[in-house]
Amino acid sequence: GNSVTQMEGPVTLSEEAFLTINCTYTATGYPSLFWYVQYPGEGLQLLLKATKADDKGSNKGFEATYRKETTSFHLEKGSVQVSDSAVYFCALPGYSSASKIIFGSGTRLSIRP
Amino acid sequence: DSGVTQTPKHLITATGQRVTLRCSPRSGDLSVYWYQQSLDQGLQFLIQYYNGEERAKGNILERFSAQQFPDLHSELNLSSLELGDSALYFCASKGTNTGELFFGEGSRLTVL
Numbered sequence: 001g002n003s004v005t006q007m008e009g010p011v012t013l014s015e016e017a018f019l020t021i022n023c024t025y026t027a028t029g030y031p032s033l034f035w036y037v038q039y040p041g042e043g044l045q046l047l048l049k050a051t052k053a054d055d056k057g058s059n060k061g062f063e064a065t066y067r068k069e070t071t072s073f074h075l076e077k078g079s080v081q082v083s084d085s086a087v088y089f090c091a092l093p094g095y096s097s098a099s100k101i102i103f104g105s106g107t108r109l110s111i112r113p
Numbered sequence: 114d115s116g117v118t119q120t121p122k123h124l125i126t127a128t129g130q131r132v133t134l135r136c137s138p139r140s141g142d143l144s145v146y147w148y149q150q151s152l153d154q155g156l157q158f159l160i161q162y163y164n165g166e167e168r169a170k171g172n173i174l175e176r177f178s179a180q181q182f183p184d185l186h187s188e189l190n191l192s193s194l195e196l197g198d199s200a201l202y203f204c205a206s207k208g209t210n211t212g213e214l215f216f217g218e219g220s221r222l223t224v225l
Contacts, residue, residue, distance in 0.1 A: 043203055043216030100169040101214055103156040
């Protein structure tokens with residue numbers, strides 16, 4: 001079935017540093033790929049998505065490119081802020097049931113002022 | 114505000130007890146998903162309903178059950194509770210057009 005593996009955390013960076021959180025996937029076909037973010041004390045919310053190969057999703061300065069050659073969807077941001085401190089989840093639909101969304105294990109990001 | 118409402122926000126109970134968590138999806142959304150988030154932050158899919166019918170099932174224990182009512186709200190019932198059931202339980206509804214999941218703020222269950 002479909003699955004996703006993401007970089008383990010926690011990740012601690014200084015403000016204005018460059019961020020990469022790795023995500024690789026295993027999937028039948030080319031499903032949509034998602035990044036969700038969970039701020040402290042809140043539920044998850046969609047950060048960005050890509051619906052087909054070579055698509056780039058972007059939002060709030062974050063970007064991720066759907067790369068079928070490397071089966072990756074790495075999350076990047078050029079200059080992180082303290083307010084980006086959160087847990088980030090890579091996700092994709094299940095194979096046997098496309099309505100089921102499978103999440104990676106989450107990467108906790110902390111940004112130092 | 115995602116538009117998904119979950120109650121209660123916090124619940125403390127004892128082992129062996131039974132609790133019910135409630136979820137109201139966003140207006141117009143027909144799908145409801147339940148997820149369990151453990152302390153190590155992993156998010157486990159439990160079950161999904163669409164317009165009152167079960168559509169997908171994950172690693173949901175036999176002690177747990179759920180249903181979606183005609184008004185589309187959903188309830189997750191957890192019985193014979195164990196210490197290991199302590200977790201955050203999230204409900205989400207799926208946007209019909211975007212396919213995006215909208216999450217509630219979660220119900221934090223503590224089993225003592």
